Amino acid sequence: xxxxxxxxxxxxxxxxxxxxDLEQHQWKNRLLLVFSKDxxxxxxxKQINILSKDKKGIEERKLIVYQFVKNSFTTNFNQNWFPxxxxxxxxxxxxxxxxxVLVGLDGGIKLRQTKIVSLEKLFALIDGMPMRKRExxx
Numbered sequence: 277x278x279x280x281x282x283x284x285x286x287x288x289x290x291x292x293x294x295x296x297d298l299e300q301h302q303w304k305n306r307l308l309l310v311f312s313k314d315x316x317x318x319x320x321x322k323q324i325n326i327l328s329k330d331k332k333g334i335e336e337r338k339l340i341v342y343q344f345v346k347n348s349f350t351t352n353f354n355q356n357w358f359p360x361x362x363x364x365x366x367x368x369x370x371x372x373x374x375x376x377v378l379v380g381l382d383g384g385i386k387l388r389q390t391k392i393v394s395l396e397k398l399f400a401l402i403d404g405m406p407m408r409k410r411e412x413x414x
Contacts, residue, residue, distance in 0.1 A: 299383070301340060306386075306402060307379040308341045315345050315357070319374035323392045328353050330395055337402045338381070338411075381407050 301307055308327070312320035320343065327334060327341055331353070334341070343350050348357040378387035378401065387393070387401055402408050 301379075302383045303381055304338070306337060306339045306381055307377075308339055308398070309344065309377040309379065310341065311344045311375040311377070313346065313373050315348075317345075317374060319392055320345075323374075323376065324353065326392065326395055330399075333395065333399060337399065337408065339402070378402075380405060 310320060310323055314320075324341075324343065334352075341352050344360070345357075348359055350357045373390075374392075375390050376387070376393050377385060378393075378398065380386045386405070387398075403412075
């Protein structure tokens with residue numbers, strides 16, 4: 277967990293994400309961070325294909341998908357990749373071939389796994405969160 281928080285901090289400090297950083301999403305959006313060694317990874321492709329099947333559900337849950345590979349990133353289902361500035365290689369060497377991290381509205385890690393996450397599991401986890409339950413009531 278400390279490793280992921282440190283990586284998020286490094287990403288937050290060092291990335292130029294369209295003049296944003298991950299911290300800016302706190303209390304506004306949930307984040308799904310998908311890490312992969314390269315853009316052509318089967319796991320990355322499968323994960324994005326699964327997520328893209330219910331874009332409306334993702335939007336309703338205020339979820340933004342970030343995809344990270346060695347030297348670049350993209351958001352949601354964008355085909356344009358942007359360079360990552362000053363991300364030391366040592367941080368990517370700690371990431372296995374594939375990793376998924378769900379960050380809640382409060383900035384806390386809600387899920388971290390090295391396997392593809394299904395929409396059912398992801399949505400059930402989010403829908404079970406207290407803030408999401410309040411959103412549904414309102």
